[in-house]
Amino acid sequence: MKFIVILFFFIFTTQSLIAQNAAENDTLRKDAVKLFIDCVRCDMNHIRREIPYVNYVRDVKEAELYLMETRESTGSGGSQYTYFFIGQKKYEGLNDTLVYSSRPDDTREHQRQGRTDMMKMGLMRYVARTPIYREVNIVHSGNIEEEEVSDKWNHWVFEVETRPRFESEESRKEFSFDNSFMANRITPEWKVEFRVNHELNRTKYLYEEETHIKERTEIELDNLVVKSLSEHWSVGNRLSLLTSTFSNMEFNATILPSVEYNIYPYSESTHRQLRFLYGIGPSINYYNDTTIYNKINENLWRHQLQIAYQIQEKWGSINFSLEGSNYFNDFSKYRIELEGNLNIRIIKGLSLSIRGNIAQIHDQLSLVKGDLAEADILLQLQELATAYSIDGGIGLTYTFGSIFNNVVNPRFGNRRRF
Numbered sequence: 254m255k256f257i258v259i260l261f262f263f264i265f266t267t268q269s270l271i272a273q274n275a276a277e278n279d280t281l282r283k284d285a286v287k288l289f290i291d292c293v294r295c296d297m298n299h300i301r302r303e304i305p306y307v308n309y310v311r312d313v314k315e316a317e318l319y320l321m322e323t324r325e326s327t328g329s330g331g332s333q334y335t336y337f338f339i340g341q342k343k344y345e346g347l348n349d350t351l352v353y354s355s356r357p358d359d360t361r362e363h364q365r366q367g368r369t370d371m372m373k374m375g376l377m378r379y380v381a382r383t384p385i386y387r388e389v390n391i392v393h394s395g396n397i398e399e400e401e402v403s404d405k406w407n408h409w410v411f412e413v414e415t416r417p418r419f420e421s422e423e424s425r426k427e428f429s430f431d432n433s434f435m436a437n438r439i440t441p442e443w444k445v446e447f448r449v450n451h452e453l454n455r456t457k458y459l460y461e462e463e464t465h466i467k468e469r470t471e472i473e474l475d476n477l478v479v480k481s482l483s484e485h486w487s488v489g490n491r492l493s494l495l496t497s498t499f500s501n502m503e504f505n506a507t508i509l510p511s512v513e514y515n516i517y518p519y520s521e522s523t524h525r526q527l528r529f530l531y532g533i534g535p536s537i538n539y540y541n542d543t544t545i546y547n548k549i550n551e552n553l554w555r556h557q558l559q560i561a562y563q564i565q566e567k568w569g570s571i572n573f574s575l576e577g578s579n580y581f582n583d584f585s586k587y588r589i590e591l592e593g594n595l596n597i598r599i600i601k602g603l604s605l606s607i608r609g610n611i612a613q614i615h616d617q618l619s620l621v622k623g624d625l626a627e628a629d630i631l632l633q634l635q636e637l638a639t640a641y642s643i644d645g646g647i648g649l650t651y652t653f654g655s656i657f658n659n660v661v662n663p664r665f666g667n668r669r670r671f
Contacts, residue, residue, distance in 0.1 A: 283308075284383050284384050284385060285306060285307050285308045285380075285383055285385045286307045286308065286317055286318050286344075286376070286379045286380060286383060287307075287308045287310050287315060287316050287317040287318065288307045288308065288309055288310065288316060288317070288318050288320060288376075289309075289310050289311075289312070289313045289315070289316035289318070289319050289320065290309070290320050290322070290372075291313070291319065291320065291321040291322070291565075291567070292320075292321070292322035293322075293324070295322070295368075296365055297309075299365060299369060300369055300372065303369050303373070304369070304372065304373060304376065306380055306385045306388050306389055307376065307380065311602070311652055312601045312602060313567050313568075313598060314601055315601075316341055317340070317341055317342045317343060317344050317379075318338065318339070318340055318341065318344055318376075318379055319337075319338075319339040319340075319341055319567050320336060320337070320338055320339075320372065320375070320376075321336070321337045321339070321565060321567070322334055322335070322336055322337075322368070323335045323337075323523040323524065323565055324523075325522065325523055327354060327439070328408060328410060328437060328438065328439025328440070328444075329356065329357050329408075329410050329439075330357030330410050330412060331354060331355045331356045331357045331359065332354070332355045332364070333352060333353070333354045333355075333523075334352070334353045334354070334355070334368055334371070335350065335351070335352050335523040335524075336350065336351045336352070336353070336371055336372065336375055337349075337350055337524070338350070338351070338375045338376075338379075339567065340379070344379060344382075347378070347379070349375055349378065351371055351374065351375045352371075353367055353368060353370075353371040355367055357410065377389075377391070407438070408438045408439065408440055409436060409437070409438045410435075410436070410437055410438070411434075411435065411436045412433075412434070412435040412436075413433070413434050413435075414431075414432070414433045414434075414435075415430075415431070415432045415433075416430075416431040416432075417429070417430050417431075418430075418431075423459075424458060424459040424460075425456070425457070425458040425459070426456070426457045426458070427454070427455070427456045427457075428454075428455045429452070429453065429454045429455070430451075430452070430453040430454075431450070431451070431452050431453075432450070432451040432452075433448065433449065433450045433451070434448070434449045435447065435448045435449075436448075441481060442480070442481050443478075443479070443480060443481070444477070444478070444479040444481075444489070445477070445478050445479075446475075446476070446477040447475075447476050447477075448474070448475045448476075449472070449473070449474050449475075450471070450472070450473045450475075451471070451472050452469075452470065452471045452472075453468070453469075453470050454468065454469040454470075455467070455468045456468075467634055468498070468634075469498050469499050469634045470496075470497070470498050471495070471496070471497040471498070471499060471500075472495070472496050472497075473493070473494070473495045473496075473497075474492075474493070474494040474495075475491070475492070475493050475494075476491070476492040476493075477489060477490075477491050477492075478490050481519075484515075484518040484519055484520065485514055485515050485516070485518065485519070486512070486513070486514055486515075487512070487513045487515075487519075488510075488511070488512050488513075489510075489511055489512075489513070490508065490509065490510045490511065491507075491508075491509045491511065491532070492506075492507070492508055492509075493505070493506070493507045493509075494506050495507075498541065498634070498635075499634065499635060499636055500619050500636050501540050501541050501542055501544065501619040501620065501621050501635070501636065502538065502539075502540065502541065502619055503539045503540060503541045504537075504538075504539040505536065505537065505538050505539070506536070506537040507534065507535070507536045507537075507555075508534040508535055509532040509533070509534040509557065510532060510533065510534055511530055511531060511532030511533075511557075512530075512531055512532075513528055513529065513530040513531075514528070514529045515527065515528045515529075516528075516529075523565075524564070524565060525563065525564040525565070526561065526562065526563045526564075527560075527561070527562050527563075528559075528560070528561045528562075529558070529559075529560055530557075530558070530559040530560075530561070531556070531557070531558050531559075532556065532557050533554070533555075533556040533557075534554070534555070534556075535552060535553070535554050535555075536552070536553045536554070536555055536580075537552050538550060538551050538552070538553070538618070538619065540619055541621075542621045542622065543621075543622045544618060544619055544620055544621065544622055545620045545621070545622050545638075546618065547622065548618070551618075553580050553581070553582055553618075554580065554581045554582070555578055555579065555580045555581065556578065556579070556581070557576065557577070557578035558576070558577050558578070559574060559575070559576040559577075560574065560575045560576075561573070561574040561575075562574075567598075568597060568598055569595070569596040569597040569598050569604075570594075570595075570596045571593075571594075571595055571596075572593065572594045572595075573591070573592065573593030573594070573595075574591075574592050574593070575589075575590075575591050576588075576589070576590045576591075577589045577590075578616070579616070580616065580618075585615060586615055586616045586618065587613075587615050587616055588612065588613065588614050588615065588616045589612065589613045590610070590611070590612035590613075591609075591610070591611050591612070592609070592610045592611075593607075593608065593609055593610075594606075594607070594608045595607045595608070602651055602652045602653050603649075603650070603651045604649070604650045604651075605647075605648070605649055605650075606647070606648040606649075606650075607645075607646075607647050607648075608645060608646050608647075609643075609644065609645030609646070610642070610643070610644040610645065611641070611642070611643050611644075611645075612641060612642045612643075613640070613641055614639055614640060614641060614642065615640065617636065617638060617639075619636070620636060620638055621635060625637075
């Protein structure tokens with residue numbers, strides 16, 4: 254009996270201490286910064302573990318601090334992440350912008366930790382204004398050394414890739430071989446990109462006790478040179494060379510000198526862009542087979558106009574582009590294409606996403622004259638005539654319940670599936 258009394262006293266005392274500590278921790282957490290993070294492909298479990306001294310909320314309207322991450326590719330092949338810290342409520346007007354750049358050879362773990370560390374740095378000025386600052390300890394690694402950096406490659410970056418793939422069944426075998434070579438040099442004044450792609454697709458199948466072999470090959474060279482003129486203007490030229498059995502092209506060369514105007518300064522490109530790009534130039538075509546217009550070769554002039562708009566704000570994001578082109582010898586040969594992606598936070602917990610692509614197509618000059626073989630159609634070895642293409646989707650998400658989501662529990666994965 255005495256043992257039972259002592260046991261109950263021990264349990265009661267222990268629970269009281271736990272409850273007291275929990276209450277103190279809850280008080281600290283209650284006063285922590287309410288943070289809403291707006292980013293793509295963030296590892297939120299990792300962020301919550303590494304940054305436990307804020308309150309993560311699911312609704313931007315409940316947040317005291319709005320953090321948006323945007324990403325752009327760098328000339329070296331890495332990524333540049335820009336972080337916009339926007340204070341709300343009691344932190345209204347307390348804003349900041351930080352930038353983190355990853356190297357092209359960084360692993361995903363390096364990138365993940367680098368992004369998280371930059372978030373920590375930006376959060377300090379807000380955490381320092383809360384009682385929870387006592388839980389944060391800032392240390393220095395002591396690895397900084399003075400070093401003069403010399404770039405022996407003069408900003409040039411090269412990439413070689415090969416991707417063989419095969420698939421085998423009893424009556425069908427397919428082998429594809431994709432190769433690419435890329436070289437680019439990007440500085441504030443110049444942007445030079447050079448890319449070569451090679452694709453080979455070979456299909457062997459058995460039909461009506463006969464063996465058939467079909468191949469599709471394509472080689473494309475693309476070169477872009479751009480000169481920065483000011484915060485709003487750029488000029489450049491795109492050269493494209495192509496040979497393709499799918500597009501009935503023995504040889505195509507397109508030269509397109511262009512000029513671009515951005516209404517917003519290029520320095521704000523991670524936040525907003527409204528660009529107008531116009532190009533005009535010749536297109537030289539030699540076809541594998543006679544086209545539906547009875548041509549085996551022709552030299553044409555074409556022009557192209559593109560309008561691109563991108564913006565990221567607390568309410569969501571908009572990305573769309575409208576592009577039109579046509580040939581001067583026949584204005585009925587044209588193409589208009591609209592592509593867009595819209596994400597909107599409508600009200601607390603309710604989000605709408607819409608994506609779509611629609612094109613009106615009247616410029617398929619290289620279509621093969623005559624009927625196509627059934628195998629060419631089924632195996633997509635030849636381009637088919639079409640007047641339009643449509644692709645799209647819509648999503649509606651509503652989340653409700655507790656606005657806080659600080660707890661990490663990785664058991665059974667992030668989503669339970671049966």
